[in-house]
Amino acid sequence: MNQDTVFKNNKDWIAERLVVDPDYFNTLAKGQKPELLYIGCSDSRVTAEELMGAGPGEVFVHRNIANMVISIDLNVMSVVNYAVDHLHVKQIVVCGHYACGGIKAAMQSADLGILNPWLRNIRDVYRIHRKELNAIEDEAKKYDRLVELNVKEQCVNLIKTATVQKAYRNRGLRVHGWVFDIHSGKLIDLKIDFEGYLKDIMEIYHLD
Ligand code: CO
Numbered sequence: 610m611n612q613d614t615v616f617k618n619n620k621d622w623i624a625e626r627l628v629v630d631p632d633y634f635n636t637l638a639k640g641q642k643p644e645l646l647y648i649g650c651s652d653s654r655v656t657a658e659e660l661m662g663a664g665p666g667e668v669f670v671h672r673n674i675a676n677m678v679i680s681i682d683l684n685v686m687s688v689v690n691y692a693v694d695h696l697h698v699k700q701i702v703v704c705g706h707y708a709c710g711g712i713k714a715a716m717q718s719a720d721l722g723i724l725n726p727w728l729r730n731i732r733d734v735y736r737i738h739r740k741e742l743n744a745i746e747d748e749a750k751k752y753d754r755l756v757e758l759n760v761k762e763q764c765v766n767l768i769k770t771a772t773v774q775k776a777y778r779n780r781g782l783r784v785h786g787w788v789f790d791i792h793s794g795k796l797i798d799l800k801i802d803f804e805g806y807l808k809d810i811m812e813i814y815h816l817d
Pocket of ligand 1: 650651652674675676706708709710711712
């Protein structure tokens with residue numbers, strides 16, 4: 610996709626929106642009140658809003674390689690803080706996807722330079738769930754399961770933050786884990802046991 614195409618598409622998009630609602634951009638310019646924070650993968654095939662059928666203003670979005678929530682990543686932590694404490698989102702979603710290049714890369718025996726410390730966090734997920742993963746013989750199924758377990762662990766990482774603990778207690782904020790099945794386009798709710806995780810990790814990670 611070249612730049613000329615992008616700007617042509619943008620013109621067409623503006624025209625389309627204004628036909629539907631002449632006030633469309635005036636409304637957008639007034640501000641945002643999204644109810645959902647979406648943390649997903651940067652993968653170009655997994656477009657956050659499109660796969661959810663959401664329009665501008667409906668979802669606050671953060672994307673990085675393999676949808677990670679890392680406690681010393683100022684970027685994701687600022688997004689979580691702003692979305693929860695200032696925009697008052699009601700739900701946070703971590704959305705992984707099958708055939709994730711980040712997950713695959715993490716399991717390779719290769720020095721990937723600056724990517725090493727990032728991908729190391731995925732190896733940590735593997736280590737925590739080594740028993741279950743090593744018992745899966747089919748390589749493809751093993752990767753799929755690691756994608757799911759990674760989503761689960763990133764949800765746990767969210768629950769470890771004071772921001773989420775406080776918002777849960779004060780106004781019932783929820784955390785969800787989803788996987789986008791790239792082979793069918795289907796969104797799968799992993800139905801993570803939010804309250805169970807919270808109870809389990811509070812013994813060690815109780816901040817607020
Ligand atoms: Co990915």
